[in-house]
Amino acid sequence: MTNSLKLKFWLALVLLVVAATSSILWATTIYMGQKYFAQQQESLFRAGEKLSEYVVAERDLGKIYHQMEIMGSYLNANISLVDPQGRILICSGREGIPRSSCQMWAADMIPQELVKNLLAGKKVAVRVESKLLKQDVLFTGVPVVFQGRVLFAILLQAPVREISGNFFELIKINILSTIIGVILATILAFWLSISITKPLIQIKTAAQKIANKDFSHRISYQGKDELGDIAQTINQMAAQLEKYIDAYQKREQNRREFLANVSHELRTPLTIIQGYTEALLDGMADDAKISEEYLKNILIEAERLKTMANELLDLASIEEGREKLKLENIDLAEFAEECINTFKNQFSEKGINLELEIRVREGKVIGDRNKLFRVIENLLSNALKYTPSGGKVKLAVLEREKDFQIITSDTGPGIPEKDLGKIFERFYKVDKARSSKGFGLGLAITKSIVEAHGGKIYAQNNPEGGANFMVILPKLPPSGDNGLPNGQ
Incomplete structure (x- = not known):
């Protein structure tokens, strides 16, 4: 299928190039042929007119004949001088036609009715068939006029074969150039067929991979065209499906x-x-x-x-969002002090020092007070459970540019590194000894509450020992907008 697509595309381009080139060559050949013969005819007319002027100025037939020989050799044409009675006075010789045969040659080639038109003062041009030369001849004639009277007529004849010879040489060059152009176009078409079908093949392969449930495959083509857009769309689709x-x-x-x-x-x-x-x-x-x-x-x-x-x-x-949050503005400094006062007796009974650190200017957030209290309760209960007597637990509220940090730190045994990324999962317990009295749901509930408030929660170990839990909550919107629903 891949080869078939490349071949079809390549053949289509080649046929298009050949058809276009052939049409252009055919039209150009016809146009150039007509133009070339018109130019040759015009050259014969100009030569005849110059020779006519020479005849008027020079009455010596010998000199006239010499000039006719020179001009005939230059034009590769036969030139004749005809008197008013239609008799050929002088004719320049051609290869294969001696001057002694001028009358027979002229009778074979020159239509008498055209001679009459010449002697009547008209220029003539016609293509006639020569039985003597067995080929077509381009015949032109120019009258020699002096003081309004036709004295003579200049006849010029050039075989069409010789006129066409140069033209056909030009045609050969054009044909050769066309063939070279077609070959180059064929190579270019092959390259184009590969460059265009390559992304199509990649797209087809990606579609097959997706159909086979392999969503990791990506299309490498990154063109700035429509195919590039399609490839990017398929890559995005595959990434979304994979996700x-x-x-x-x-x-x-x-x-x-x-x-x-x-x-x-x-x-x-x-x-x-x-x-x-x-x-x-x-x-x-x-x-x-x-x-x-x-x-x-x-x-x-x-x-x-x-x-x-x-x-x-x-x-x-x-x-699932079924439990609606009862949102209100909460001053974090006051809220943290309330939490400390609630739990300080429990920590004192176990001989653990509970500290509070507040570093905020105006620490207000939007939240559900009861739900956020449960977050602090779970974190402090967790610290109380794993911190030995004589240890220390600290609750800190810190302000940053766009949010607040609520951090609980303890001097307990810390959390094994392999468990740090899993402790917020439901029912996850680090070990039996540390979780014998719980179900492994507290931190999962804590994480859900924090995320419901648009925040995040992280856990890490202290280098000196113990564990840190960091809750990040966004600040209130600026300009006095408390962000609460109407009526709150």
């Missing part, structure tokens, strides 16, 4: 992991509940105190299941 497919596959992977994680998280509390319930039903807890203990354990596990269900519902509603 969508990757996102779809990631969602499917997350869905499978989610189901697996939910099943895993449900299995432990359900197993515990089942075990205690069966024990109670089998009468294994005869003592009231033991029965009460079993029931308390069942209640604890039921509460855990309820907590997990609520967290899953919260996460889903935030991610």
